[in-house]
Amino acid sequence: MANLPIVQFEKKIIETVEQNPVVVIIGETGSGKSTQLSQMLHRKGYTDSGIVAVTQPRRVAAVSVSRRVAQELGVRLGEEVGYAIRFEDRTSERTQIKYLTDGVLLRESLSNPELNQYSVIILDEAHERSLNTDILLGLMKRLVGSRASNLKVLITSATLDGEKVSKFFSDCPLLTVPGKLFPVEIFYSKERPTSYVESSLKTALDIHVREPEGDVLIFMTGQDDIEKLVLKLEDKVRSLEEGSCMDAIILPLHGSLPPEMQVRVFSPPPPNCRRFIVATNIAETSLTVDGVVYVIDSGYVKQRQYNPATGMYSLDVVQVSKVQANQRAGRAGRTRPGKCYRLYPSRVYNDEFLDVTVPEIQRSSLAGTVLYLKSLDLPDIDILKFDFLDPPSTESLEDALKQLYLIDAIDENGSITSVGRTMAELPLEPSLSRTLIEANEYGCLSQALTVAAMLSAETNLLPNRSKSNEKKRKHPPLDLPDGSGFGDHIQLLQIFECWDENDYDIGWCKYYDLQVRGMLFVKEVRKQLSQIMQKIAKGSSDVQANQSRKGHQNYRNLRKALCIGYASQLAERMRHHNGYRTLGFKSQLVQPDDDGLYGSYVVYHELISTSRPYMRNVCAVERQWVMPILDKLEKLNVSKLSGGGLGQVEEGTEGSMSELPKREAEVVTVPQERESKIQAARERFLARKAKN
DNA sequence: ACGCGGGGC
CATH class of the missing domain: 3.40.50.300 (P-loop containing nucleotide triphosphate hydrolases)
Known part of the structure; x- marks a missing residue:
């Protein structure tokens, strides 16, 4: 010290x-x-x-x-x-x-x-x-x-x-x-390479052959490029003449790697052996690898951006900022003087790189942020003029207000409603907190809690579908419940229920290739959400995970609650096209993520634009639930929404938590397929468990 | 024939 x-x-x-x-x-x-x-x-x-x-x-x-x-x-x-x-x-x-x-x-x-x-x-x-x-x-x-x-x-x-x-x-x-970093010598390329995978490969081999010992950290943009480079490096290193240089270990490092693979970078290499760590920006701040002396910086990073006009996210490869480039270089100077090879000219660094990374607040949907600020009841606050270090665009703030209005979190004057206040207490995106509140009214809170929890961890559940994983896969994905034709939300619910039936067995997750870490996280989130809901709803809520398992069903109440919660994320089937068009945003033609067809209307968890635009996680909803939303959309007046919000607090009339849950009669029209599938999956699992 | 940077309540 x-x-x-x-x-x-x-x-x-x-x-x-x-x-x-x-x-x-x-x-x-x-x-x-x-x-x-x-x-x-x-x-x-x-x-x-x-x-x-x-x-x-x-x-x-x-x-x-x-x-x-x-x-x-x-x-x-x-x-x-x-x-x-x-x-x-x-x-x-x-x-x-x-x-x-x-x-x-x-x-x-x-x-x-x-x-x-x-x-x-x-x-x-x-x-x-x-x-x-x-x-x-x-x-x-x-x-x-x-x-x-x-x-x-x-x-x-x-x-x-x-x-x-x-x-x-x-x-x-x-x-x-001042800091306590050793000096890092920076080398720039003469020009941008046409392929930075190839350029990284060449630079890495140069270091390996010419430079004294010390590990090499290579910054790439994503899993795909990392896997490519790892393969090429392994190939080239193997073909080097034996004894001409030291041994090498090549390690990938990215977020979707299972934890036991990630921690491999923390064990020191055997003597006379150089490690090549091929990483995403996870190694920039989140994980610090000891022993790194050389850094290779592609100068790129993947960044998620939100477009408030279309409601669509995209994951783009963009140039890093100067702060990021310096952070990356600094990784070479932790234990002794190091070297950083930038695969771009100094002119690009000086003239093209932004000083600082574009703040997340300018790249995200702000519904949650705006609801949070509204619920603080700050005096004299105009959300469009809130003093941010880097303010988000008016368009983005208005988009957030519009979304909040459609899910009853604010009224037509932009004032927070009592529903909105309740929503703000839940550590969830507004769409999901709205769903929970509605589900509590319909007596299907337990299911909604599970869906919300599963979606909070969703990207960490299923293993990535990269080429190498595809081959390794032992079981067809058909083994797991399929959502009974209602889509991903219902499927996620069924998967968790299945796990619950198997007493939250870790082996069950492994058998179905579900990330253990992710599933345990879901369980914890669900518990937290249950506690908050019980507090808010004053004990009148059912939160047991297995509570809903009473024979086959069509999830009508749950889907209705989801429809209310996702009122701003609605899409309508195109009659003469293969796909749906989004409602409430500049209309876009989008596909469900699995190319399935779910009837006239669906709600979606998010829109992602990659090689083509698609809806990630959809749920089939019914026309009669959608009509009131379309009415509301027609009456929507954004300038009124952003004008109000001073002082007056309006009592929400819909979905008030003090009302008794109103239950609907459940109409069972769904085939028994799902039950038998869960049963079959369970039997296969138990049989296999007994064998071992 | 697909898509999947890194965090957090």
Whole structure:
């Protein structure tokens, strides 16, 4: 701790904090800012009047940094020093320094907008510009001006971003603390390669043949390219003459890799062996690989973007920002001087790269964010003029208001409804929280909880359908329930119910190629959502997972609840085309993800535009449920929605939680196919289990 | 014949 650069700046930092409500700290990698700032403020007595909070964009960081600080202070984790992340609060009444994810702080702010328990709030890693950090920046700006008791706010950022943050906070002081990185020599390509897979391959082999030992970290954009490069590297390395250079191990590293494959990068290589780690941007911030001396940077990254005009997401390969490029280079200098090979000319870096990554708030659908801000009841707030560091477009905010109106979270004047308030308490996208509330009215809450939980983890459930996995697959996907013709939401429900019947057996997940980690996450989310719903609904709700299993059914109530919740994500079958057209946005021709046909209307979880536009996760809904939504769409007046919102709170009339659930008679028209399929799957599983 | 960067409540 004593040799951390930031320690020499303690006096200066404390002086500046004493005299200013907000201070920006430019702390380069290895400066010790994450562990030391909180301790300095503690020493100065800031923990006497409240807790010192430090936010982190990632859960693992909150846990590991708090653990280190507890160790340095010689206290038990969870006592004077603790952390709070989703599902896990390790703090006590004695806690003085608290590390938490910025999502958790936003939740806390919902029940205590003044955040009175805190004397200091440190927003760490603000340069990453996560959606949650950006919302917090806006809230902090309001809070330092308004709160009765003194609040100190510290924001840590990167060199290229600090000035802007300081300007945002009325030109607050900006301190720079050097890092503890070894120098990294940067090499630029003369021109952009036509194929950066080939160019990476060539560069990697050059390093292997010419440079002394040290691992190589290669930044690629996605799994596909990683797999290609890994194969090529293995091939080339094998063909090198034996004894001409050291051995090599080649490791892929990306998010959809199972955990046991990811941790392989943490075990050191055998002697006289060089590791090549071929990674996505997961290795930029989330995972730190020791032993890296050489970095190869393609200069590209995959980025998700939302188009508010069409309601469509796309995942595009874009150029990294300067901050990202420097972060990548820094990965080579952690243990000794390193080298970074940029597969682009310096002219591209200087002239084409943005200084800072485009903040997530300008790339996402903002329905959840706007609902959150509305539910805070901030005085004099006009959502279109909310003071963001980088404001989202008016179009994007209006899109969010429109979506919220269609699902009854705000009224025609833009004021939050009582339904909207309830929705904001749920850690879900608005469409799903609206579904839960409606499902509770229809007596199918249990099923809706499962669907919402499954969708919260959906991308981490099924293994990726890459070419290599396709061949390895032991069972046809037909083994699992199929949604009984109603689509993905129902299928996800059936899969979870099937797992529930098998007593949440881990082996069952493995047998069906479902990611264990993902399924366990679903179980936890479901539990959390159940607890919140029981609290809100005052005990009148059924939340047992197996509650709904009473013979074959057509999921009518659940689908109706989904239709209400997804009112802004509706599509209509095109008579003379193969596919659907979206309603409520600039109309687009889209396909269900499995090319299935589900009748005249479907709701979808999201629209993705890749080689062609498609709906990810669809659910068949009925015409009679859709008609009221179409009416509402016709009457919609966006300028009225964005004008209102001051003071007046309107009581929602629909879906009020105090009403008794109104149940509909269930009409059973669905074949028994699904039941028999689950039964058959269960028998196969049990037979196999008995054999082993 | 497909699509699937990284986080978080």
